[in-house]
């Protein structure tokens with residue numbers, strides 16, 4: 025079963041062809057990051073317009089070494105994400121699918137992130153726990169089956185990636201900020217700034233990053249007002265450590281509460297070196313799947329992987345299929 029998959033939920037326009045949910049035949053990603061850089065974040069209207077401009081070319085590129093006649097279905101991210109951006113991918117994929125008389129498969133973006141693991145690890149099967157941390161979401165997901173999963177821990181406000189990106193904006197070091205902060209934090213072991221770690225009363229698997237974000241930004245502003253230099257490397261290391269200290273113990277707790285000892289990670293912020301090192305230390309007595317960096321950030325290969333399992337479960341879209349800005353990971357399309 026070969027699926028052509030489209031991803032356009034934020035600022036990457038991507039197309040891929042995936043076989044049986046596990047094998048990457050092609051995987052093309054066009055990042056709009058350079059266009060959004062000057063604004064310090066994604067501008068939804070600009071993102072939608074750029075998706076319209078490049079989606080056909082990116083799809084042709086993904087189909088370069090395979091005939092369209094060999095494609096059995098077309099999939100697209102249909103939720104959650106920027107609504108205008110999602111609509112471009114959904115309508116493009118739907119039109120293509122119906123013009124070819126093939127099924128259209130709508131895919132939940134976070135289910136896709138989790139499914140990136142099926143591409144990297146052929147032996148991985150549910151059940152497992154996945155820490156999925158991206159620009160818009162930070163969750164601990166219990167994956168009971170390929171299309172049956174639930175959030176058991178989550179940020180109550182900002183995502184980890186949002187925290188990285190906004191701090192980077194205030195520091196003026198570029199967009200997206202996560203990888204830049206990660207690099208600046210390298211080789212610093214000291215937690216100099218000791219930023220706060222959240223604790224949610226009666227909700228041990230939930231967390232919050234907005235207080236952390238405010239604390240880091242206030243530290244930067246106070247130093248600027250006093251005319252003092254901020255040590256960017258130390259600040260970035262303390263931020264990464266605070267985020268990791270928030271996420272990793274909760275993943276460990278989720279494992280002991282559920283009794284599930286198979287762990288995976290996903291999402292752009294799961295590329296963070298401190299988070300990855302801390303998870304490796306925590307999971308010495310567990311089966312850990314550490315997703316390769318090239319599959320952490322948004323891509324269409326992960327959508328094609330999940331689409332295969334949605335198709336197998338009968339979760340097929342019709343011509344009325346819409347895109348949705350937010351949607352629980354539990355719900356099937």
Ligand code: KG4
Nearest residue numbers: 158159160185202203206292293296321322
């Ligand atoms: O998964 P993703 O590509 O897009 C969403 O689905 O949101 O995640 C993008 C996020 C951005 O916030 C970016 O700053 C962050 O992932 N990111 C990182 C790293 N690489 C990307 N955050 C921390 N450390 C990194 N190395």
